[in-house]
Amino acid sequence: MSDTIAQTPVSGTDLDTPVLQRLSSLDRFLPVWIVAAMVVGLVLGRAIPGLNDALDAVKVGNVSLPIAVGLLLMMYPVLAKVRYGELQTVTGDRKLLISSLVINWLVGPAVMFALAWLLLPDLPAYRTGLIIVGLARCIAMVLIWNDLSCGDREAAAVLVAINSVFQIVAFAALGWFYLELLPSWIGLSQTALDVSMWTIAKSVLIFLGIPLLAGFLTRTYGERARGRDWYETRLLPRIGPIALYGLLFTIVVLFALQGDTITRRPWDVARIALPLLAYFAIMFGGSFLLGRKLGLGYPRTATLSFTAAGNNFELAIAVCIGVFGVTSGQALAGVVGPLIEVPVLVALVYVALWARRRFYGVRA
Numbered sequence: 182m183s184d185t186i187a188q189t190p191v192s193g194t195d196l197d198t199p200v201l202q203r204l205s206s207l208d209r210f211l212p213v214w215i216v217a218a219m220v221v222g223l224v225l226g227r228a229i230p231g232l233n234d235a236l237d238a239v240k241v242g243n244v245s246l247p248i249a250v251g252l253l254l255m256m257y258p259v260l261a262k263v264r265y266g267e268l269q270t271v272t273g274d275r276k277l278l279i280s281s282l283v284i285n286w287l288v289g290p291a292v293m294f295a296l297a298w299l300l301l302p303d304l305p306a307y308r309t310g311l312i313i314v315g316l317a318r319c320i321a322m323v324l325i326w327n328d329l330s331c332g333d334r335e336a337a338a339v340l341v342a343i344n345s346v347f348q349i350v351a352f353a354a355l356g357w358f359y360l361e362l363l364p365s366w367i368g369l370s371q372t373a374l375d376v377s378m379w380t381i382a383k384s385v386l387i388f389l390g391i392p393l394l395a396g397f398l399t400r401t402y403g404e405r406a407r408g409r410d411w412y413e414t415r416l417l418p419r420i421g422p423i424a425l426y427g428l429l430f431t432i433v434v435l436f437a438l439q440g441d442t443i444t445r446r447p448w449d450v451a452r453i454a455l456p457l458l459a460y461f462a463i464m465f466g467g468s469f470l471l472g473r474k475l476g477l478g479y480p481r482t483a484t485l486s487f488t489a490a491g492n493n494f495e496l497a498i499a500v501c502i503g504v505f506g507v508t509s510g511q512a513l514a515g516v517v518g519p520l521i522e523v524p525v526l527v528a529l530v531y532v533a534l535w536a537r538r539r540f541y542g543v544r545a
Contacts, residue, residue, distance in 0.1 A: 211425070212521075221433050222432060222438075223436050223444070226437035248502060252427065252499040253392055253427070254427030255426075258420045261395070261400055262417055262421075263345050263397075264339075264400070265400060278340075278343075280471060280475065280485055284464070285488065288489075290312075290315045290316050290355055293315025293316075293460055294359050300456045301453075307449065307452070313500055314494065315492070316355050316497075317492050317495075318347070318493060319488055323340075323341060324338065326529070330533040331483065332483035333480035333481045336481050337487075337488065352496075388503065428495060435502075436516070453514050454521050457517070460490075464486075469533070478541075483537075490529065494519045498512060
């Protein structure tokens, strides 16, 4: 998913326990919390007309300070969960590494670009927001879906670490390519976008670079001081919920400022959801078929599929707010993602476990 919750990975070996019951309460009811935050935001937007001016009093880059704090808080626990030291072990399976890089950084953005233009040709702001979502590759929340589906835990940790680092390097260049260069090459209609590569890069550096550094230092010194077992079983569960609080706070503010637009255009939200649903299905199904064809085995095929299907909605929201503003349609497109991603990926866990039994002969 959006990688919202950074809890200790859930064991995926107890298949007698329903998938939803193996999720923590925070994860299980994430759509409920998001809907509640939306409602609170809508109420606040009606009750406090001058909220926008108050939030803009102090800014970090182009983002008001309260929203910037919320964005940083929802990213930090996710990145504190990544096992950065395991990056070097990925060379042991070149097929998995190359497949993951191609799917995540070439196929995924292209698929979202195509779906956004195909299904939202008349809604340029939402279309742009979805393209940015397609560039923000999944990081830590995928570890939960991977565990629930009995995927390869260590391989997932390595791919998550690579995606975290690669986003710093590639996100801004891909944003410029898909938002400005490619549309002009293929003759698509242009909207009045003023998006420089540096504007996107600055948002990524602030809202991914700062928490990435903080997460790396937290893991490095936490493990050095108390060991990995203490770090992952005691510290991570304590700081993990901070990500949810940051996300919910950001959603409250977004919907407080976008309330009028949302209540006037409820079908826009449904239209944003449609390409996202198609994206999840295409990326998961295509990656699973590729994993089978390459002979990766079920655990790594599941890992490849879930790392391909998920997106880092927190980063997408941060970039959309930093580049286009908190009341933009681009920001709203990013917010819709976490609302539907959790139930969709829970359903895909069941699909993966069915495929495990059907195609790999694993009954338990």
